[in-house]
Amino acid sequence: RKEVEQDPGPFNVPEGATVAFNCTYSNSASQSFFWYRQDCRKEPKLLMSVYSSGNEDGRFTAQLNRASQYISLLIRDSKLSDSATYLCVVKVGGGGSYIPTFGRGTSLIVHP
Amino acid sequence: DTAVSQTPKYLVTQMGNDKSIKCEQNLGHDTMYWYKQDSKKFLKIMFSYNNKELIINETVPNRFSPKSPDKAHLNLHINSLELGDSAVYFCASSQGLGLSYEQYFGPGTRLTVT
Numbered sequence: 001r002k003e004v005e006q007d008p009g010p011f012n013v014p015e016g017a018t019v020a021f022n023c024t025y026s027n028s029a030s031q032s033f034f035w036y037r038q039d040c041r042k043e044p045k046l047l048m049s050v051y052s053s054g055n056e057d058g059r060f061t062a063q064l065n066r067a068s069q070y071i072s073l074l075i076r077d078s079k080l081s082d083s084a085t086y087l088c089v090v091k092v093g094g095g096g097s098y099i100p101t102f103g104r105g106t107s108l109i110v111h112p
Numbered sequence: 113d114t115a116v117s118q119t120p121k122y123l124v125t126q127m128g129n130d131k132s133i134k135c136e137q138n139l140g141h142d143t144m145y146w147y148k149q150d151s152k153k154f155l156k157i158m159f160s161y162n163n164k165e166l167i168i169n170e171t172v173p174n175r176f177s178p179k180s181p182d183k184a185h186l187n188l189h190i191n192s193l194e195l196g197d198s199a200v201y202f203c204a205s206s207q208g209l210g211l212s213y214e215q216y217f218g219p220g221t222r223l224t225v226t
Contacts, residue, residue: 097167
């Protein structure tokens with residue numbers, strides 16, 4: 001089983017739609033979680049960290065479900081500019097040293 | 113101001129050649145990484161250095177050798193290039209190896225081996 005799994009998509013949604021992605025992780029010792037965004041032929045960039053209590057940044061909401069070992073990203077009122085690949089990142093480790101593991105990403109296409 | 117820069121941006125070379133990719137960060141970070149992103153877009157960590165010390169060395173052929181002359185630089189040298197080495201190589205840095213530190217990525221080096 002892969003350490004970090006994501007549905008590759010693509011998710012094809014109209015502008016204004018609400019879309020949600022999940023990311024499951026296999027290591028129950030995973031301790032921190034992030035969502036990155038990667039545009040075509042560009043580098044990944046941090047979208048948001050995922051906190052235990054969940055967090056919201058504008059149209060984006062991230063949640064963590066430790067019991068079921070997944071994190072989610074909800075995008076409300078989708079814009080054309082939201083079209084990108086969304087990468088889930090999980091960190092595992094200890095003693096002050098944590099290794100990030102990336103999922104393969106979920107592709108989102110927002111159309112007019 | 114470029115935070116993490118890589119050179120070259122594109123690299124086209126023949127099998128068997130040796131090539132290097134350079135990475136520099138001006139963020140004052142302690143930790144730097146090399147990632148490989150293959151044609152299926154999977155971003156896989158190769159190496160990580162913390163304060164010039166090798167911390168992570170994933171299962172990578174020993175044809176790949178990283179070098180960190182100082183905290184701001186992490187170079188990647190590849191010997192005897194093979195077709196399967198074709199990919200985008202990303203350098204990244206983070207403040208440290210701690211739980212909450214995000215990574216900042218360079219623009220990538222697109223390597224094509226013919």
